[in-house]
Amino acid sequence: MDIRSLEEHELTGWCVRQGQPAYRGRQIYEWLWKKQVRNLDEMTNIPKDLRARLCEDFSLRPLREIQTSRSADGSEKVIYSLHGGAVLEGVLIPSKSDDQRVTACVSSQVGCSLRCAFCATARIPFGRNVTAGEIVDQVADLNAKSEAEHGRRLSNIVYMGMGEPLANYDEVVRSIRLITADNGLAFSPRRITLSTAGLVPEIRRLAGEKLGIHLAVSLHSAIERTRRSMMSSARTYDLDEIADAVRSWRKETGDIVTFEYLLLSGVNDTPEEHAALLRFARALPCKVNLIEYNSVVGIPFTGTSEGAINSFAQGLRDADVTVTVRHSRGKDIDAACGQLAARKIS
Numbered sequence: 328m329d330i331r332s333l334e335e336h337e338l339t340g341w342c343v344r345q346g347q348p349a350y351r352g353r354q355i356y357e358w359l360w361k362k363q364v365r366n367l368d369e370m371t372n373i374p375k376d377l378r379a380r381l382c383e384d385f386s387l388r389p390l391r392e393i394q395t396s397r398s399a400d401g402s403e404k405v406i407y408s409l410h411g412g413a414v415l416e417g418v419l420i421p422s423k424s425d426d427q428r429v430t431a432c433v434s435s436q437v438g439c440s441l442r443c444a445f446c447a448t449a450r451i452p453f454g455r456n457v458t459a460g461e462i463v464d465q466v467a468d469l470n471a472k473s474e475a476e477h478g479r480r481l482s483n484i485v486y487m488g489m490g491e492p493l494a495n496y497d498e499v500v501r502s503i504r505l506i507t508a509d510n511g512l513a514f515s516p517r518r519i520t521l522s523t524a525g526l527v528p529e530i531r532r533l534a535g536e537k538l539g540i541h542l543a544v545s546l547h548s549a550i551e552r553t554r555r556s557m558m559s560s561a562r563t564y565d566l567d568e569i570a571d572a573v574r575s576w577r578k579e580t581g582d583i584v585t586f587e588y589l590l591l592s593g594v595n596d597t598p599e600e601h602a603a604l605l606r607f608a609r610a611l612p613c614k615v616n617l618i619e620y621n622s623v624v625g626i627p628f629t630g631t632s633e634g635a636i637n638s639f640a641q642g643l644r645d646a647d648v649t650v651t652v653r654h655s656r657g658k659d660i661d662a663a664c665g666q667l668a669a670r671k672i673s
């Protein structure tokens with residue numbers, strides 16, 4: 328059994344059943360989540376015979392880095408191998424400005440259980456959900472790289488890598504609690520953003536978890552037929568349901584949702600699409616993040632030009648919509664938005 332699937336109270340119960348004091352459970356928990364041991368034998372303040380029993384009853388299955396690619400723009404894509412042979416990708420993105428930000432983009436599924444027409448991850452078969460431990464490992468590893476290469480801890484963590492985080496709800500929520508806990512990695516929840524394609528029941532449930540994180544929802548079009556042609560989830564949850572979920576997120580958490588909008592030339596950057604987005608966004612407590620798209624081999628979309636993105640953004644600003652523009656990072660290493668598609672490396 329993977330020891331990291333146990334909560335602290337379960338570890339404590341196991342220690343007590345071994346005739347050990349209850350505080351051993353907390354010590355083991357801290358070794359696992361705060362100190363990030365890779366081997367049960369590294370728990371030096373745990374008696375040797377107890378460590379031997381731990382090794383008999385449990386295994387520890389950290390992910391393993393197998394390849395790193397560095398982009399000319401400074402971002403870095405890391406391919407990890409998981410227990411059982413699956414692989415996934417995490418990305419480290421140092422800011423190009425002077426704000427000292429270093430962002431980790433983590434994956435929550437091997438492949439993805441959804442189908443977005445523009446996305447490379449959607450082209451690979453869904454493998455499995457990633458465990459909370461494997462998500463925490465990505466953060467811990469990317470944080471170590473940030474400290475070693477940029478001299479500072481991660482400033483932001485985004486659940487925007489491979490997979491739909493809310494389709495792996497329990498493990499993702501558990502990972503957020505571990506990343507933010509004092510006896511875990513102790514990151515501020517205000518620095519964490521979870522991005523979903525718009526799974527409405529899970530957005531409502533997440534709002535009630537009181538995690539203190541930010542939420543981004545992939546909108547990509549405010550016209551139903553366009554959105555449905557781009558995203559499989561849009562065939563399940565329509566724009567009215569997304570709007571209601573965004574309002575209830577605001578009510579429950581006090582936070583404003585960010586709509587992600589990947590600009591595809593001739594698809595969702597037309598005057599009709601612009602007008603629809605403007606109407607939709609103005610009616611809701613939200614921000615809009617326009618994202619530059621990178622072509623993916625075999626996928627018939629091209630990104631909107633930089634000049635057209637800026638005009639699209641200005642038109643929204645002129646109507647008092649809060650807009651940011653995210654230019655792609657890591658294009659040359661296929662680490663940009665929609666490009667992640669780790670395959671098993673032989």
Ligand code: SF4
Nearest residue numbers: 439443446448449490
């Ligand atoms: S864009 Fe996100 S939700 Fe859509 S297929 Fe890709 S990884 Fe899945």
